[in-house]
Amino acid sequence: MKKLACFILTLWILLPNGLVAQLKDHKLINKVNQPTQYSLNALPLNSIYNENIFIFTYERIFPQSDRFGFTLKGGILIFDPFLWVADAGIITGGSKHYFETAIGGIIDPAFGDFSFLTIRANYRYQATKGFVFKIGPIAGPPDNFILPLVSFGYAF
Structure with missing residues (x-):
């Protein structure tokens, strides 16, 4: 009985450590937490x-998962x-092809409020190297x- 207990204890100690070392050698553990090439996390975020x-x-x-995230945008419109x-x-x-939708506005500094409310729905192509292309309607x-x-x- 003592031999069986020692054998089980030895397996219990050595086997998990051996499996973990083997998995690390095959990089199975590290691949679990790495984003895939089709993930939002793998894209340049700015x-x-x-x-x-x-x-x-x-x-x-702001990625929330591999295939879903939030966006924030700000800029200027060259107009008078x-x-x-x-x-x-x-x-x-994913896989460089995305759908995005947003609600926003155009703010006139003279009035300090939203001059136009805008709603948009776009197709977005974004390569992992940085090129960004969007097309779609914008409505007010x-x-x-x-x-x-x-x-x-350009994404960076």
Whole structure:
């Protein structure tokens, strides 16, 4: 009986340590916590880009999982002399192709409030090397306008 207890105790001590060492050698443990190439966590999270020639923006992605995250954007619209642009949204997808939607506004510094409320839904292509391309409609409910939105930029 003592031999069986010693044998079980030895296996209980050595076997888990041996398995952990073997898994580390095969890098199975380290791969669990690393993002895949299709993950939002693997993308550059900051980006600067130009929208419809007159809007220059900075955007940050806040990943919540591999395929879902939040975005915050701020920038300027070059228009007599300039207007502030801001929005918050969600992003989902993977493998360089994403869908994003956001709500925001255009702020006139002269009035200090939202001059236009904007809603957008975009297709986003973002390569892991940094290129960003967006296309989709942007709508403004107060004036009921719908405009195409085309963006090119760089993510870092």
